[in-house]
Amino acid sequence: MKTRRANSRDKILAAAADVAREAGPGSLSLDAVASRAGVSKGGLLYNFPTKAKLMQGLVENYLRAFELALESGRVAGASGESLLATYIRLSADDCEEPKPTASWMFSAIAEDPDFLTPIKAFKSQLLQRLKSETPDLKALLVCFLAIEGLRSMNLFDSDVLSADERRLLVSALLEIAG
Amino acid sequence: MKTRRANSRDKILAAAADVAREAGPGSLSLDAVASRAGVSKGGLLYNFPTKAKLMQGLVENYLRAFELALESGRVAGASGESLLATYIRLSADDCEEPKPTASWMFSAIAEDPDFLTPIKAFKSQLLQRLKSETPDLKALLVCFLAIEGLRSMNLFDSDVLSADERRLLVSALLEIAG
DNA sequence: CTTACTGTACCGTCTGGACGGTCTTGTCAA
DNA sequence: TTGACAAGACCGTCCAGACGGTACAGTAAG
Structure with a gap:
């Protein structure tokens, strides 16, 4: 596809699903997803420019x-x-x-x-x-x-x-x- | 039940349902519900002390x-x-x-x-x-x-x-x- | 006097998102 | 081979706004 390094996108997507499941759908914040994915918030926003895109x-x-x-x-x-x-x-x-x-x-x-x-x-x-x-x-x-x-x-x-x-x-x- | 005057409780409940349906479930804020129900925020919190109670x-x-x-x-x-x-x-x-x-x-x-x-x-x-x-x-x-x-x-x-x-x-x- | 509110002002917290900086990798001319 | 440089991928901080909730003074009805 596009990414050359480790695929952060998939990690983030998986992390988002995890957070929603474990902390509840109402707690799916960008910060929570980023930290769960082992990625900074900036990095998250790099892959998904807005929450809607996520x-x-x-x-x-x-x-x-x-x-x-x-x-x-x-x-x-x-x-x-x-x-x-x-x-x-x-x-x-x-x-x-x-x-x-x-x-x-x-x-x-x-x-x-x-x-x-x-x-x-x-x-x-x-x-x-x-x-x-x-x-x-x-x-x-x-x-x-x-x-x-x-x-x-x-x-x-x-x-x-x-x-x-x-x-x-x-x-x-x-x-x-x- | 308990209420003697016009039943604000039911109005509020109905208003909450309306807001969720029309503005989306993510937009169900206390302010929105209160204004939709034609009730002040204080009045809303009087009937339902917390959002969870609502x-x-x-x-x-x-x-x-x-x-x-x-x-x-x-x-x-x-x-x-x-x-x-x-x-x-x-x-x-x-x-x-x-x-x-x-x-x-x-x-x-x-x-x-x-x-x-x-x-x-x-x-x-x-x-x-x-x-x-x-x-x-x-x-x-x-x-x-x-x-x-x-x-x-x-x-x-x-x-x-x-x-x-x-x-x-x-x-x-x-x-x-x- | 009590019940059932209204209305306003306010506070602390959380969140999405903007922004500028940083490190790594690939490319390419000399 | 090497050094310069551009692009890609990501970090960390900051902020304006929204939200839940509190506090409180006032008031109209019964």
């Missing part, structure tokens, strides 16, 4: 990672597996971890709700793709929304479901998805 | 309203309707409105993620109740999570689903719920 970087990073995971999940999955099934599997794995990985999203929303726009667009596009590949729209909607629910629970750190229940749900969804 | 009030208000709606929904619904079906209907109605009514939740999370605890507890309890009344656990989980997904979409102001699709989803869920 948030944007977080969002883009997130979307890119998800896209990549979806692609490589398609390859790794059983051949003939539908995209919907891959998506279900992948999301279930994501939600396996007890701690939410995307608390920073709340910080972004607080900063400016428009940061959600790319995420909405991504989801919209994904649903579109799924629709074109899935014959049963009803089943698709149910699965898609249920996964959305699972993701939101993970995001909110809601341990309402037990691990067993989560597994049961996923198997039920895969069954519905066909 | 958030708590918002959460409690929300939960109380939901509980009430669920109860009156049980009465209003077709006799013999299961609790799960009532919950689905109710949530679908909630999500009919295009604009999210609970943006303040993001402010609360930013303030302190622990404000979610009562909400988590409420949901946990609701699921427990549903489990004891629903024979098919699989179906219950699918429906519960799908509704959760629908709610989260509404919260995030995600118009990924069209109105038709939403209706189709709800009818599918009611079918699954039996």
